[in-house]
Structure formats: structure tokens, C-alpha cells
Amino acid sequence: MGGFVSRILVLVFGYAYPAYECYKTVELNKPEIEQLIFWCQYWLPFYSEAKPLFFIYLWYPRTKGTTYIYGTFIKPYI
Structure with missing residues (x-):
């Protein structure tokens, strides 16, 4: 409820x-x-609409979103 x-x-x-x-x-x-x-x-902002699109970008194999995010924003600082 x-x-x-x-x-x-x-x-x-x-x-x-x-x-x-x-x-x-x-x-x-x-x-x-x-x-x-x-x-x-x-x-x-359209946060609730942008959030699923961002997740699709991350897991979709053609965009290689996780590779880009990791290589650009995470790996340089680790």
C-alpha cells in the first residue's frame, strides 16, 4: 500500500x-x-527517464559504456 x-x-x-x-x-x-x-x-533534467537510458548505455555491448566509464573516470584514479 x-x-x-x-x-x-x-x-x-x-x-x-x-x-x-x-x-x-x-x-x-x-x-x-x-x-x-x-x-x-x-x-x-528528466532524471527518471535518463536513468534507464544510462543503464542501457552501460550494458549494451555495441556502446561499450562500462569500458569507457572505467577507462576515463575510474582507472586513472586507481
Whole structure:
């Protein structure tokens, strides 16, 4: 039950509310630039969408993501 509630809260506060506020700001005839920048910046990270893509990059044999990450960021410091 707790997992279901937390998913609903993430959906409402993580997507629905920011989308609504962004829509309201964009629809204004003369939106305040600071408010528009604030709500538009919210959509830039897409963390939950980028995370699976990053994992696919790491394990997919053609990209050799783990080899690149290890050789570039880990091996020089070990």
C-alpha cells in the first residue's frame, strides 16, 4: 500500500503539478520571465527517464559504456 501511495504522490507532485504550473505560465499573455524560467528548468533534467537510458548505455555491448566509464573516470584514479 505504501508503494502505491508514494507512486501517486510522485506522479502528482513530480509531474502533474509542475506540468500544470508550466502550462499556466506559458499561457499567460505576458509571462514573467523568472517564473517561466523556473518552470521550464524543472523539465530539463528528466532524471527518471535518463536513468534507464544510462543503464542501457552501460550494458549494451555495441556502446561499450562500462569500458569507457572505467577507462576515463575510474582507472586513472586507481
